[in-house]
Amino acid sequence: xxxxxxxxxxxxxxxxxxxxxxxxxxxxxxxxxxxxYSTVSALILGNSxxxxxxxxxxxxxxxxxxPGWVPEWISPAVFILWAPLGFRTTCYYxxxxxxxxxxxxxxxxxxxxxxxxxxxxxxxxxxLQNAHRFFLYVALLFIPVLWYGAAKSxxxxxxxxxxxxxxxxxxxxxxxxxMFTLSCNSLRHMVGGGLNCFSCTAVTRGxxxxxxxxxxxxxxxxxxxxxxxxSVGMADLYVHLVANGVITDLNTWTNF
Amino acid sequence: xxxxxxKVWRGGNDGEYVEYDVEYEExxxxxxxxxRLQATQAGDLAVRWNCKAGKCGSCSAEIxxxxxxxxxxxxxxxxxxxxxxxxxxxxxxxxxxxxxxxxWNFRVAETMPELKLSPPDADGHRRMHQIDIDREQEFRxxxxxxxxQDVCHVIRDHPENQSVFAGPRxxxxxxxxxxxxxDQNPSSATVAHGFGLDYCNITKCxxxxxxxxxxxxxxxxIPLKERRVDEYYDPVKALIRKISGKK
Numbered sequence: 001x002x003x004x005x006x007x008x009x010x011x012x013x014x015x016x017x018x019x020x021x022x023x024x025x026x027x028x029x030x031x032x033x034x035x036x037y038s039t040v041s042a043l044i045l046g047n048s049x050x051x052x053x054x055x056x057x058x059x060x061x062x063x064x065x066x067p068g069w070v071p072e073w074i075s076p077a078v079f080i081l082w083a084p085l086g087f088r089t090t091c092y093y094x095x096x097x098x099x100x101x102x103x104x105x106x107x108x109x110x111x112x113x114x115x116x117x118x119x120x121x122x123x124x125x126x127x128l129q130n131a132h133r134f135f136l137y138v139a140l141l142f143i144p145v146l147w148y149g150a151a152k153s154x155x156x157x158x159x160x161x162x163x164x165x166x167x168x169x170x171x172x173x174x175x176x177x178x179m180f181t182l183s184c185n186s187l188r189h190m191v192g193g194g195l196n197c198f199s200c201t202a203v204t205r206g207x208x209x210x211x212x213x214x215x216x217x218x219x220x221x222x223x224x225x226x227x228x229x230x231s232v233g234m235a236d237l238y239v240h241l242v243a244n245g246v247i248t249d250l251n252t253w254t255n256f
Numbered sequence: 257x258x259x260x261x262x263k264v265w266r267g268g269n270d271g272e273y274v275e276y277d278v279e280y281e282e283x284x285x286x287x288x289x290x291x292r293l294q295a296t297q298a299g300d301l302a303v304r305w306n307c308k309a310g311k312c313g314s315c316s317a318e319i320x321x322x323x324x325x326x327x328x329x330x331x332x333x334x335x336x337x338x339x340x341x342x343x344x345x346x347x348x349x350x351x352x353x354x355x356x357x358x359x360w361n362f363r364v365a366e367t368m369p370e371l372k373l374s375p376p377d378a379d380g381h382r383r384m385h386q387i388d389i390d391r392e393q394e395f396r397x398x399x400x401x402x403x404x405q406d407v408c409h410v411i412r413d414h415p416e417n418q419s420v421f422a423g424p425r426x427x428x429x430x431x432x433x434x435x436x437x438x439d440q441n442p443s444s445a446t447v448a449h450g451f452g453l454d455y456c457n458i459t460k461c462x463x464x465x466x467x468x469x470x471x472x473x474x475x476x477x478i479p480l481k482e483r484r485v486d487e488y489y490d491p492v493k494a495l496i497r498k499i500s501g502k503k
Binding site (some may be wrong): 014016018091095096099100105106108109110111112113115117118119120121122125126130131132133185186188189192193194197198199205208216219238 | 260318320321322338339343385387388408409411412413414416417434435436437440451452454455456457458459460461464467478479481482483484485486489490
């Protein structure tokens, strides 16, 4: 005879009859795939797998920081990737995704979690999630950098302006990364959510308008998160494949 | 007339699931079928209910493992012949059958800060603009069914946290005070340690199950967490507060 307490305590024990495990498995798999790909592409292969092709530079390396004192075996991506890594790791959406998929905390709603005790984000290391806004500040700086990289991809040295498939991919990627950053929950708080009186002054009325628009983007933060994650991985792969001669870029230039 | 195959928790903590076949008609909700079961086969079945319109929050239960209002769960959503398991809310002490003791929530409610309104204008009236209270009206839709409290793993899987964690229902109440345009409480009154905001790991189950569709996580908990960062974890804000002398 099962008691209510027993039913509640057993890990994974749930009376849900739907396939509750599909979503955490799918999202966890997607995140794992990206982490493996980006680690291999940007950090392990690094300099040995060309990341620049004509006017294109992989977004994992944008802006290219390659000081002379850094040994060749260290990838220039290490100067870049800490910022998006920190921003995504502390992101409110991704937290939900990996808490469910990896920490099983909980694996799904109304499905018992395995941990015997729980302190959430109240103790080290998870209390560091509160640093999200500081990674947001850095991510905001990256927006013009990514657009600069996208704009640069329309200009081939020696030939001038042109358009290639790579240029379009880098533009789409810059747009999606920008929207992921601009739909952030911390930014929502910053632009107006932290106010209690929207009507008080012309400035607060303006901030309310910005907050309302940003809220529309924020409602799709999950979508922007996944779209930008896929786009940045695909843009990196495309540039690498072109740079290493695996595929040829369709473009308007004659010598590229 | 179609038959529903029900598996209903009977008894207290040492009780068991008992299976019943109950006839139902098109358009019925789970609560209707439970009432028919009570009228025809299980006269002593304990079930709490009141309005049967999704507004009183009394008939919360776990239907096929998901916390829901019995009165808002259409029989038409189940496959023909599917076993429908109806269990009491598992985060609260069981009294009997489908009835639990939710009084912990009322004790938490007593600890919530009250609004401290700013002084009235010269004519004796207090004024607020609609744009300043639009956000909070969403929180006022709460019917206190405590389904969000039940599904929250912080207390569902770890009842020991009930002493340090107020739960999603009360985070909407805190947000209601925190965002009120006339409230004079210091921000620490709503985001202080005592309510256990840091225990929430924003996995959004409360939002998923809310029968009123309140965006508990995005519109109450995350804004409160951000205010909490302002108050306790942001050295830049702390420095600005110190220099400007603002509390």
